[in-house]
Amino acid sequence: MGHFLLQRLFHGLTVVLGVSLLVFIAVELAPGDAVDAMMPPESASSEQAKEQMRERLGLNDPAPLRYVQWLGRVARVDLGYSLTSRQPVVDMVMTKVPSTLQLVGFALAMSVIIGVGTGILAAVKQYTWIDYLTTFMSFFWLSVPGFFLGLGMIYIFAVRLNWFPSFGASTAGANYPLFDRLHHLVLPGLTLALELAAALTRYTRASVLEVLHMDYLRTARAKGLTNRRVLTAHALRNALIPIVTVTAVRIPYLVGGAVIIETVFQWPGLGTLMLNASTQKDYPVVMGLALIITILVVASSFIADVAYSLIDPRIRVQ
Amino acid sequence: MSAATAAAPQGNATLPGELSKRGQAGFWKRLFRHRMALVGFIFLCFIILAAFLAPVVSPYDPEAMQLTEARKPPSLQHPLGTDKLGRDTLTRVFVGGRVSILVALSAVAISTIIGTMLGLIAGYVGGWTDAIISRVTDIFMSFPLFVLLIMMVAMVGPSLLNVVLVLGFFGWMVLTRVVRSQVLMVMNEPYIEAARAAGASHLQILFRQVLPNSFVPIVVTATIGVANAMLSEAALSFLGLGVQPPTPSWGNMLNAAQSLQVLVNEPWVWIGPGAAIALTVLSINFVGDGLQDALDPHAGQ
Numbered sequence: 001m002g003h004f005l006l007q008r009l010f011h012g013l014t015v016v017l018g019v020s021l022l023v024f025i026a027v028e029l030a031p032g033d034a035v036d037a038m039m040p041p042e043s044a045s046s047e048q049a050k051e052q053m054r055e056r057l058g059l060n061d062p063a064p065l066r067y068v069q070w071l072g073r074v075a076r077v078d079l080g081y082s083l084t085s086r087q088p089v090v091d092m093v094m095t096k097v098p099s100t101l102q103l104v105g106f107a108l109a110m111s112v113i114i115g116v117g118t119g120i121l122a123a124v125k126q127y128t129w130i131d132y133l134t135t136f137m138s139f140f141w142l143s144v145p146g147f148f149l150g151l152g153m154i155y156i157f158a159v160r161l162n163w164f165p166s167f168g169a170s171t172a173g174a175n176y177p178l179f180d181r182l183h184h185l186v187l188p189g190l191t192l193a194l195e196l197a198a199a200l201t202r203y204t205r206a207s208v209l210e211v212l213h214m215d216y217l218r219t220a221r222a223k224g225l226t227n228r229r230v231l232t233a234h235a236l237r238n239a240l241i242p243i244v245t246v247t248a249v250r251i252p253y254l255v256g257g258a259v260i261i262e263t264v265f266q267w268p269g270l271g272t273l274m275l276n277a278s279t280q281k282d283y284p285v286v287m288g289l290a291l292i293i294t295i296l297v298v299a300s301s302f303i304a305d306v307a308y309s310l311i312d313p314r315i316r317v318q
Numbered sequence: 319m320s321a322a323t324a325a326a327p328q329g330n331a332t333l334p335g336e337l338s339k340r341g342q343a344g345f346w347k348r349l350f351r352h353r354m355a356l357v358g359f360i361f362l363c364f365i366i367l368a369a370f371l372a373p374v375v376s377p378y379d380p381e382a383m384q385l386t387e388a389r390k391p392p393s394l395q396h397p398l399g400t401d402k403l404g405r406d407t408l409t410r411v412f413v414g415g416r417v418s419i420l421v422a423l424s425a426v427a428i429s430t431i432i433g434t435m436l437g438l439i440a441g442y443v444g445g446w447t448d449a450i451i452s453r454v455t456d457i458f459m460s461f462p463l464f465v466l467l468i469m470m471v472a473m474v475g476p477s478l479l480n481v482v483l484v485l486g487f488f489g490w491m492v493l494t495r496v497v498r499s500q501v502l503m504v505m506n507e508p509y510i511e512a513a514r515a516a517g518a519s520h521l522q523i524l525f526r527q528v529l530p531n532s533f534v535p536i537v538v539t540a541t542i543g544v545a546n547a548m549l550s551e552a553a554l555s556f557l558g559l560g561v562q563p564p565t566p567s568w569g570n571m572l573n574a575a576q577s578l579q580v581l582v583n584e585p586w587v588w589i590g591p592g593a594a595i596a597l598t599v600l601s602i603n604f605v606g607d608g609l610q611d612a613l614d615p616h617a618g619q
Binding site: 011279 | 354453454456457458459460461462463464465466468469470471472473474545549552553556557558559569572575576581582585588592595596597599600603604607
């Protein structure tokens with residue numbers, strides 16, 4: 001198990017390094033001179049002033065050297081300053097992390113509950129209308145763009161029915177802050193959850209069906225266990241192990257989806273910040289965000305790997 | 319994908335007494351699935367035809383403003399109403415469909431070439447080459463691609479061509495994995511041994527034996543890839559980072575719904591293009607699933 005986790009940790013590190021390299025190259029390729037964006041328009045006059053600035057910022061050094069220097073600063077938790085607001089990037093990003101974690105965490109929990117639940121149901125009721133309906137629905141939710149679903153949710157449940165708030169993460173001065181938070185979470189959380197739920201439904205169905213035809217289940221039935229007991233004690237335990245991996249693999253997609261869902265619901269998180277920074281070409285913020293988001297995703301995949309190695313005894317033995 | 323894995327153990331584990339019942343149920347299941355693929359295919363033909371004939375059939379110019387006709391609800395003249403500039407929404411849905419379909423197809427063409435090449439090289443050459451390609455693929459698949467897409471498009475500047483290029487150059491990962499594993503499987507077949515014994519060169523083996531035998535998974539993956547590229551393009555354009563107005567695309571037509579006025583009072587402006595994306599992507603997914611069953615002789619046995 002130690003070996004397995006060490007391997008996964010190494011994998012996570014290469015991912016973070018790979019992404020940082022990619023981000024660095026992207027910024028290098030971006031049109032325009034970084035210095036132009038840093039100087040106020042009125043003083044952006046002389047070529048000489050620009051050249052001095054370039055020299056001072058080390059922009060004249062060769063690219064590989066600057067990459068290593070940038071990595072060094074990142075390791076010291078220094079992501080530079082925003083070009084527009086002049087705040088430290090680390091502070092800007094870190095204040096947005098909790099609300100994105102709330103949204104993604106809520107969506108993850110919802111999609112596992114919905115997806116695994118309907119997946120098991122479809123497998124147990126194989127070839128009945130329930131099975132066909134869930135198959136169709138999972139295809140459907142995988143095909144509807146998240147932002148369109150979000151707009152529909154707002155239109156129906158916020159505007160027409162007035163059941164939930166249509167935007168933001170909280171109301172200032174709400175009487176019950178926790179309830180208010182949850183109330184705001186429902187629509188964006190569900191919108192984000194449905195795609196992953198649909199994917200999990202299909203995987204769970206396939207996985208449960210595969211296990212149901214294993215020899216040891218026939219043995220369990222033969223020794224007189226009830227269907228319910230066979231299902232809960234033997235089939236599900238084994239069928240759900242691969243689901244942990246599948247969920248972990250889908251986490252990057254979930255976070256990518258969060259970026260756009262946050263925009264639709266004006267959720268004050270990393271996605272909204274990402275979009276604003278991207279359209280304003282605020283490179284330090286964009287680079288910092290890409291890095292932090294990657295670290296968050298890699299960390300959650302690692303947690304999933306730990307969970308996996310705890311559930312699956314075959315890994316523990318290695 | 320999961321459908322195929324679910325179908326495989328079915329046949330093997332059927333007990334004799336259950337055979338007829340199961341067989342019949344399997345038949346209905348296949349028919350249902352293929353019927354969905356058929357419906358999807360017909361819908362796709364319709365939408366493609368409409369998208370490319372729209373300028374001929376529709377009396378309206380998709381980009382011409384007519385402010386006296388602005389914000390009109392659906393009527394006989396305008397089945398899906400008009401937007402804030404008085405442009406006919408239905409015409410724009412069809413023309414936008416042409417843009418969205420062409421963007422997705424071009425992007426997938428690029429990523430299919432890259433993915434197939436990388437997969438062939440990784441699987442055939444093996445060793446360090448394989449290790450490096452596989453690790454890079456892993457890296458690309460381990461973090462949110464959409465974040466990268468937003469970043470890239472923002473850096474290079476949003477335009478139709480840039481969206482195609484970014485989607486094309488960052489969409490090869492799944493295919494690389496699929497082709498690589500397919501190559502590893504095919505390489506164990508006796509006919510490869512035979513070709514080698516007959517003196518075929520590496521290139522001949524790759525392009526005459528390995529590639530044709532990897533055709534099915536490539537087609538299926540590329541089909542699903544078109545659906546995903548369409549969703550990504552729509553999302554980018556919705557955020558204002560994709561196809562730029564006045565050129566309509568399904569995504570940027572939905573951008574209008576970010577204003578509360580349009581969202582609440584003029585739903586015809588955004589429901590049309592949104593439903594068009596959802597139905598088209600759904601159809602492509604059904605066709606992809608049907609193709610998987612139809613082309614793969616091992617599935618469904």
